[in-house]
Amino acid sequence: MTEQEKQATLDQEELVTETAAETGQEETGTASASAEAGAEDGVKELSEAERQLEEQRKLADEHYQRYLRTQADFDNFRRRSRQEKEDFAKYASVKLIEQLIPVIDNFERAITASKDNTDHEALLKGVDMIYRQLDQVLVQEGLQRIEAVGRPFNPEFHQAVMQVESEEHEEGTVVEELQTGYMLKDKVIRPSMVKVSG
Template sequence: MKEEQQEINNVSEEIETDIVEEVNQQQSTSSLEQEPALLTELERLQALADENQQRVLRAQADFDNYRKRTQKEKEDSAKYASIRLITELLPIMDNFERAFSVDVANEQVESFSKGMDMIFRQLESTLQAEGLVAMESVGQPFNPEFHQAIMKVESDLYPEGTVVEEVQKGYMLKDKLLRPAMVKVSE
């Protein structure tokens, strides 16, 4: 930033020096008859200097805007750096949840299921530490920004336009929608 400001100042100083030199050169060869021409030339050079000053100010403003925009993009990139990995892990989370929904009667399978549940909870807590949050959809009004309706169903428990059942969980990563919830909506 300091280098660009110094370069802008150097360009401004060079322009002013050139104008002063040209005016001094014109004055040294001037006579009373050349005075109107010199005034016209001085006005032209002043207009040129003003135009160049405006260009320098615009270039500086453009650079400041560019710097701010790239800083924001850098912050967003750091904030959502893990989005690709988390998106790829969501189907694994879904499969874990489906596996746990199976009723287990065998003692060995039950022990295995408890171990898998512990692994799932560890994965879930790690993803939550990264900012992943499961959305609660059942009983909420249908919102097309957060829900993907896959069917409408009759319901006496919920008013029309309310999510009755969640077929697949929706997730938010920090403040950004990562995946909408697939839901059934009451009619």
């Protein structure tokens, strides 16, 4: 091989080496640019994830605060309901008491008048009026007398304290009432104490 051929081969090898070096630099630059772009994408994804996490934390905190307020409201409601129930039980009889106060006033007047007056008939008339006033108040509240005499004995309404022979009444009939029984609306609050024919 001649000197010229050797020189041409060397030149060609240098050219290939330079080209390869330039190509390597380009590939390294491309890889580096790729890595930088990937890193930027990773940072963007990470910051997006952090932003979403922060939003979820805020949302969770809002829900927790709402839960605490609801729990407090419910506790207050329960406390108010219990207090209202206690007040209702405590003052349930206010209406009845208000209606009975005038009856008490009339009794006091009758007692005062009886001390100064010897007219027993007027006193009896006054007491009878007070009795009717009291009876009217109780009837308005739903109190009613249990009818007993002449009715068949009913253990739900009557309490038999004696059994007597009677030709006028059938067996098991109430012949005499010893103590009046009362119902409040539809509930027996005191059965009639009665004698029953046997």
